[in-house]
Amino acid sequence: MKWAIVLCAVVALSECIIQVPLIKGKSARESLEEQGLWNEYRGKFPFNPTRFDDQNLYVSSEQMTNDADLAYFGVISIGTPPQSFTVIFDTGSSNLWIPSVYCSSAACANHNRFNPSLSSTFKNAGKSLSIQYGTGSMTGFEGFDTVVVGGIPVKNQIFGLSQSEAPFMAHMKADGILGLAYPRLAASQATPVFDNMMTQHLVNQDMFSVYLTRNSAVGSMVTFGGVDPNHYQGQIAWIPLSSQMYWQITVDSVTVNGQIVACNGGCQAIVDTGTSNIVGPQADISSMARAVGAHSANGDNVVNCNNVNNMPAMVFHIHGQAFTLPASTYVRQSTYYGCRTGLQSSNSDLWILGDIFIRQYYSIFSRAQNMVGLALAR
Numbered sequence: 425m426k427w428a429i430v431l432c433a434v435v436a437l438s439e440c441i442i443q444v445p446l447i448k449g450k451s452a453r454e455s456l457e458e459q460g461l462w463n464e465y466r467g468k469f470p471f472n473p474t475r476f477d478d479q480n481l482y483v484s485s486e487q488m489t490n491d492a493d494l495a496y497f498g499v500i501s502i503g504t505p506p507q508s509f510t511v512i513f514d515t516g517s518s519n520l521w522i523p524s525v526y527c528s529s530a531a532c533a534n535h536n537r538f539n540p541s542l543s544s545t546f547k548n549a550g551k552s553l554s555i556q557y558g559t560g561s562m563t564g565f566e567g568f569d570t571v572v573v574g575g576i577p578v579k580n581q582i583f584g585l586s587q588s589e590a591p592f593m594a595h596m597k598a599d600g601i602l603g604l605a606y607p608r609l610a611a612s613q614a615t616p617v618f619d620n621m622m623t624q625h626l627v628n629q630d631m632f633s634v635y636l637t638r639n640s641a642v643g644s645m646v647t648f649g650g651v652d653p654n655h656y657q658g659q660i661a662w663i664p665l666s667s668q669m670y671w672q673i674t675v676d677s678v679t680v681n682g683q684i685v686a687c688n689g690g691c692q693a694i695v696d697t698g699t700s701n702i703v704g705p706q707a708d709i710s711s712m713a714r715a716v717g718a719h720s721a722n723g724d725n726v727v728n729c730n731n732v733n734n735m736p737a738m739v740f741h742i743h744g745q746a747f748t749l750p751a752s753t754y755v756r757q758s759t760y761y762g763c764r765t766g767l768q769s770s771n772s773d774l775w776i777l778g779d780i781f782i783r784q785y786y787s788i789f790s791r792a793q794n795m796v797g798l799a800l801a802r
Contacts, residue, residue: 441628442574443652446496446513446644448637454495457760495700496636496644496779497598501572502583503543509536509599513634513646514698515671515789516776518610520571520617521555521584522600524564529586531593535600538585545570551612553584562589566612573602573617574648576626582614601698604632604789608669621648622791630792634697635801636783638753656786656799663743665794670694673796675775676741678708680715692774695787695796699778702754706769712738716751718765727755729763740777747798753784 497510502522509522523532525539540546549566564586571581586600603610604618615623622630627649635655637643645652651660666674675693678686686708704712709725716735718725727735735751757763766780788797 440576440626441650442576442626442648444498444500444513444574444646444648445642446498446636446646447510447642448495448640448644454758457758495597496697498602498646500602502538503540503569504545505543506572507536507538507542509538510597511600511602512598512698513604514601514696515604515634516694516696516698517601517603518605518607518616519553519555519584519603519612519614520581520601521553521562521564521586523589524585524587527564527586527588529589529593530591531589531596532586534594540567540569540585543569549582553611555584555611562586562593564588566614571617573621574646576621576648578617578620578624578626581617581620584611584614604697605670606668618648618791629790631788631790633786633788633797634782635786636697636779638783651786651788651797655802657802658800660788660797660799661743661745661747662790662793662795662797665796666692668794670696671789671796672774673742676743678712679739679741680712681736683715685711685715687775693777694774695782695789696776696778697782697787699776700780701766701768701776701778702780703768703770703776703778705773705775706771709767709769713765713767716754716765718767722761724761724764725767726762726764729757732763740781742798747781747785749781749784754780 496512498513499508500511501508511522523535523537525537527537547568549568551566553564553566555562564584566582566584568580568582571578571583603616607616607619610616618632621627629650631650632646632648633651635645635652645655663673666672672692672694675687675691677684677688677690686704713725716738717731718727732751732755735755737751738749738754740747754766755763756766784801785798786801790797
């Protein structure tokens with residue numbers, strides 16, 4: 425698989441459209457189910473979208489969720505000569521971090537680890553870093569080095585090097601995280617990768633876009649510096665951000681069969697590639713589950729697999745437009761656990777529109793206009 429596609433204008437070779445292919449692999453949940461370990465894992469590490477546990481956390485530490493369903497990873501390299509890592513391109517956080525050779529946790533042992541002594545361009549930033557999880561934490565320190573994203577070198581990029589990681593990370597497929605949210609969310613006031621790409625004039629436009637395939641292992645893509653018309657159809661709906669920390673927008677309501685079932689009177693949501701499902705307040709998620717015929721079992725909202733074709737669509741009303749999720753997009757089938765909806769509850773009023781939503785709607789993140797663009801994915 426090619427790691428990158430780079431398209432540069434002849435008149436401005438320094439400014440490009442950079443495409444990073446994403447690999448759709450097995451999620452941690454799928455692997456654990458195959459091994460018969462999913463129930464044990466779920467008991468030890470219950471899902472917790474910790475992004476919202478403490479709004480003050482972003483001042484001193486990045487937040488990351490222990491989402492066992494994440495399945496999309498891309499390859500970057502760090503250092504001179506380059507050391508390669510798989511990362512989640514995460515619009516719900518702002519820091520870049522990867523495991524280091526100084527980490528002895530089990531979670532680091534089965535992932536690629538960065539060795540700063542092997543890089544001639546590495547500089548220690550002299551700062552510690554802490555990332556809080558719902559079930560533990562990652563601790564480490566920060567350094568500067570050249571980070572290559574899609575074949576383009578981002579110079580003097582600050583990033584985190586883990587020295588300890590929470591046990592559940594041993595089951596996660598990616599080595600680390602590349603955050604794509606706003607600088608305000610970044611731990612230790614670290615400059616996010618995309619901010620440096622903009623400052624160093626590496627991208628044609630101050631935007632990036634994400635396309636996620638539904639079933640294929642290949643074809644998913646992050647495009648830095650523009651959009652790819654091959655990945656969407658129809659018009660792009662541009663939605664102004666309601667807050668510039670996450671990629672946060674206002675949702676007007678959620679309906680099923682024409683009836684409001686959630687978000688009555690409006691609610692706030694983030695468009696988040698670092699979360700796999702649709703996450704919302706418990707009462708609203710329960711209402712949506714009932715409306716589509718799901719019932720709660722073992723922490724999931726489950727449905728009869730034979731009924732999926734007859735289940736109603738969910739419609740998210742955003743900025744005067746309707747964004748429809750047919751049952752085929754929000755129901756997942758497991759070889760071992762039957763069919764479940766991609767609906768998960770949290771203790772926060774802030775909603776998350778995760779990969780289930782982004783697979784259906786090509787998502788464009790414009791820093792120039794502080795907007796999210798949504799178009800029906802091809």
